[in-house]
Amino acid sequence: MARNKFDVDEELEQEFNWSHYKRLAQYVKPYKSPILKALFVIILANVAGMLGPYFTKIAIDEVIPQGNLTLLMQLSVFFLISLLVIGWCMRYRIYAITEIGQDILKDMRYSIFEHLQRLPFSYFDNRPHGKILIRVVNYINTLSDLLSNGLINLISDIFNVIITLVFMFFIDVKLTLYSLLLLPILFVMVMVIKNKQRKAYQVLSNKQSNLNAYIHESISGIKITQSFAREEENYQIFNEVSEEYRTSWMKAVKVQFLLWPGVQNISVMTTCLIYFVGIRQLGVDVTTGTLIAFIGYINNFWNPVINIGNFYNSLITATAYLERIFETMDEVPDIQDEPDAQILPSIKGTVDFEHVTFRYEEGKNILNDVSFHISQGQSIALVGPTGAGKTTIINLLSRFYDVNEGSVKVDGFDVREVTLSSLRTQMGVMLQDTFVFSGTILDNIRYGKLDATEEEVIEAAKVVRAHEFIKDLKDGYHTVVEERGSTLSAGQRQLISFARALLADPKILILDEATSSIDTKTEELLQEGLQQLLKGRTSFIIAHRLSTIKNSSQIFYVEGGRIAEAGTHDELMAQRGLYHHLYQSQYDLLQVTD
Numbered sequence: 370m371a372r373n374k375f376d377v378d379e380e381l382e383q384e385f386n387w388s389h390y391k392r393l394a395q396y397v398k399p400y401k402s403p404i405l406k407a408l409f410v411i412i413l414a415n416v417a418g419m420l421g422p423y424f425t426k427i428a429i430d431e432v433i434p435q436g437n438l439t440l441l442m443q444l445s446v447f448f449l450i451s452l453l454v455i456g457w458c459m460r461y462r463i464y465a466i467t468e469i470g471q472d473i474l475k476d477m478r479y480s481i482f483e484h485l486q487r488l489p490f491s492y493f494d495n496r497p498h499g500k501i502l503i504r505v506v507n508y509i510n511t512l513s514d515l516l517s518n519g520l521i522n523l524i525s526d527i528f529n530v531i532i533t534l535v536f537m538f539f540i541d542v543k544l545t546l547y548s549l550l551l552l553p554i555l556f557v558m559v560m561v562i563k564n565k566q567r568k569a570y571q572v573l574s575n576k577q578s579n580l581n582a583y584i585h586e587s588i589s590g591i592k593i594t595q596s597f598a599r600e601e602e603n604y605q606i607f608n609e610v611s612e613e614y615r616t617s618w619m620k621a622v623k624v625q626f627l628l629w630p631g632v633q634n635i636s637v638m639t640t641c642l643i644y645f646v647g648i649r650q651l652g653v654d655v656t657t658g659t660l661i662a663f664i665g666y667i668n669n670f671w672n673p674v675i676n677i678g679n680f681y682n683s684l685i686t687a688t689a690y691l692e693r694i695f696e697t698m699d700e701v702p703d704i705q706d707e708p709d710a711q712i713l714p715s716i717k718g719t720v721d722f723e724h725v726t727f728r729y730e731e732g733k734n735i736l737n738d739v740s741f742h743i744s745q746g747q748s749i750a751l752v753g754p755t756g757a758g759k760t761t762i763i764n765l766l767s768r769f770y771d772v773n774e775g776s777v778k779v780d781g782f783d784v785r786e787v788t789l790s791s792l793r794t795q796m797g798v799m800l801q802d803t804f805v806f807s808g809t810i811l812d813n814i815r816y817g818k819l820d821a822t823e824e825e826v827i828e829a830a831k832v833v834r835a836h837e838f839i840k841d842l843k844d845g846y847h848t849v850v851e852e853r854g855s856t857l858s859a860g861q862r863q864l865i866s867f868a869r870a871l872l873a874d875p876k877i878l879i880l881d882e883a884t885s886s887i888d889t890k891t892e893e894l895l896q897e898g899l900q901q902l903l904k905g906r907t908s909f910i911i912a913h914r915l916s917t918i919k920n921s922s923q924i925f926y927v928e929g930g931r932i933a934e935a936g937t938h939d940e941l942m943a944q945r946g947l948y949h950h951l952y953q954s955q956y957d958l959l960q961v962t963d
């Protein structure tokens with residue numbers, strides 16, 4: 370898929386087909402038994418509801434003319450019982466179907482979330498996160514009514530129509546046939562509106578998604594917005610996106626509600642027709658009781674027909690959202706375990722890049738035929754200009770992306786041939802954008818090793834010199850931090866991520882700009898701890914501050930999609946090439962600032 374911006378409508382990569390409903394049915398299947406129970410109760414209510422008009426007919430046509438008071442009393446008691454049964458059934462039905470609907474939604478939400486967790490970086494690179502979020506929350510919620518009330522009501526309404534028809538045919542065949550006369554008009558209307566409605570809702574879902582993406586982006590970037598005083602500009606953009614949403618909503622609703630008045634009119638016309646035919650035939654072959662009962666049954670018949678029409682309407686509406694939901698679930702993770710992937714045994718930590726060529730996008734190679742060998746326990750520093758491809762190298766090592774040519778090997782195993790989890794659990798990665806999750810500091814450090822004891826967490830924090838600031842916090846390690854760690858300084862967030870990477874006790878440690886926000890004094894202390902910790906482990910360190918990587922076993926200067934220079938600090942300085950130039954310029958800068 371092409372990259373997508375908040376104001377660009379997403380293309381539908383997969384057209385809707387009826388099998389989507391089959392898939393939806395798979396989510397309904399586990400709830401067969403509670404659905405059947407609810408259905409039974411609903412049918413019971415329907416049958417009880419049918420008895421009312423029938424009792425009225427008997428009372429008017431037979432019991433009252435005979436003046437049989439006892440029978441009239443008995444009929445009244447039955448009528449009352451039928452009303453009580455209906456009341457209880459309704460109560461049960463509301464609770465049961467809401468529960469079933471919510472359970473199904475929960476399962477669907479789980480499926481989509483579980484799938485999202487496995488999708489590769491490239492999926493998230495290509496779309497605004499707000500557009501992903503809306504699928505998991507809002508789109509799934511739109512199915513709520515369809516799956517709770519809609520589904521069960523549909524079955525109950527179908528039963529209702531059938532039972533009513535049986536009663537109607539039983540009482541008067543001719544009047545029943547008149548009642549069905551206008552039904553075909555309804556079918557024609559539904560067919561005509563269907564496609565228009567689906568298209569209108571597809572547009573609506575797109576506009577909803579755009580609005581969500583913009584709000585998400587605006588909240589994420591609020592600090593920058595306020596620092597640049599861009600609020601006015603943003604109001605305007607928001608207004609435009611919001612107006613598009615409003616317009617598409619109005620269009621969709623206009624189409625959707627074409628059906629409703631149509632159905633109402635047909636039902637009123639049918640009632641008029643029955644009065645007309647019934648009154649003309651009164652005393653010929655229609656009794657007063659029959660006519661009154663029939664008017665009751667007409668309502669019993671048309672109400673569920675209207676409901677079925679509405680269900681169909683919701684189904685068409687939901688289709689636009691279902692397409693998006695299943696499209697996300699069908700997204701094939703291009704980074705996933707091969708069918709014959711093996712578990713990477715406990716590694717020593719050798720790494721080989723063999724003729725690696727890589728590009729994020731067609732036509733723009735980021736790495737070109739890169740090869741190197743790293744022995745167990747070596748520390749490798751990756752330096753070079755911004756955008757040269759340093760992070761890309763470590764992304765390939767963790768298999769966040771796959772190489773286009775060549776191979777990346779860990780202990781001789783091609784990373785594509787082992788399971789992702791066995792590979793990644795043996796690596797401690799600290800990425801450039803340090804992320805702190807909402808929860809306690811303890812939880813955050815423990816993130817990659819859930820069974821770590823508090824002592825182990827503290828130990829890791831001490832090594833990276835995070836302990837000093839954590840112990841001074843209000844609740845120490847149990848202090849709750851917000852998502853993204855907004856209450857911590859950038860350096861503190863880095864120290865926490867550092868401790869998190871170390872705690873996992875990885876054989877290969879990857880540190881991308883791990884110390885860029887840490888003051889030089891803390892960094893010196895941290896380096897001491899780190900030196901002990903790096904012993905016996907292979908490590909990749911990306912750093913712009915060259916003073917921090919001078920002691921590395923090897924330094925790679927990455928530029929122009931290749932490793933332009935490689936060697937120890939002393940060797941590279943002696944070469945007087947690119948590294949020397951970079952080092953010298955940093956050194957000069959330091960002299961000037963001093």
Ligand SMILES: Nc1ncnc2c1ncn2[C@@H]1O[C@H](COP(=O)(O)OP(=O)(O)OP(=O)(O)O)[C@@H](O)[C@H]1O
Pocket residue numbers: 494729730735753754755756757758759760761762801
């Ligand atoms: N997800 C992505 N999709 C497309 N291009 C990308 C993506 N990530 C990085 N790039 C591009 O790949 C190139 C290398 O990026 P990389 O992050 O590896 O650079 P770097 O050397 O780590 O830079 P820095 O020192 O600034 O962190 C850059 O030109 C960047 O624009």
